[in-house]
Every structure is written in C-alpha cells, then in structure tokens.
Amino acid sequence: MDYRIATSADAPPQIDAILVEVPQDDGPFGARGVGEHPMVPTIPAIANAIYDAIGLRVGSPPFTAEKVYLAMVEAGLVE
Known part of the structure; x- marks a missing residue:
C-alpha cells in the first residue's frame, strides 16, 4: 500500500x-x-494527531491507513 x-x-x-x-x-x-x-x-506529532482523532495509539510507524483501520477494528470502533 x-x-x-x-x-x-x-x-x-x-x-x-x-x-x-x-x-x-x-x-x-x-x-x-x-x-x-x-x-x-514529525513522527510523534503524527502519532498524537491519530490519537486525538480516534482515541487510539497505533503501533509503530509508518502509520498507514491500513494500520489505523486495523487498530480501530481491534478496538471495536468499526466493524
């Protein structure tokens, strides 16, 4: 991706x-x-922006859309 x-x-x-x-x-x-x-x-700022937006910490960089989505699925925020 x-x-x-x-x-x-x-x-x-x-x-x-x-x-x-x-x-x-x-x-x-x-x-x-x-x-x-x-x-x-740069990387901590992006990580904090993701946390601010969805309330989750997303593993390690690179913060791809797939990683963010999978973290949201795992947390039960999306199906």
Whole structure:
C-alpha cells in the first residue's frame, strides 16, 4: 500500500516555536546540525494527531491507513 510522506504543505498555517538552548556535548562548541531538528517531532506529532482523532495509539510507524483501520477494528470502533 502506498502512502504519502508528510511534507511542509501538511503543516498548520502557523507554528509557534519555542527555542530551548541545550548544548550538544559532541558538537563543535556545543553546536548542533541545523537540518536535524525538523525531523525529530514529525513522527510523534503524527502519532498524537491519530490519537486525538480516534482515541487510539497505533503501533509503530509508518502509520498507514491500513494500520489505523486495523487498530480501530481491534478496538471495536468499526466493524
């Protein structure tokens, strides 16, 4: 089953960023790579959106339509 990977077009129109300065011990002068951070919250955000929508935690990623449906069947939410 094909599923579409979430992109920036799927993000809400406004996101309030909170900057937290935590140095990276193994980075130069405590620095981190700039491109690494956007990927950290993506999967948990999608998992939480599914939970918010149907009230169930759906196993592990990738969160395909089939996995969501089977979790709903197992929980008795659909026939």
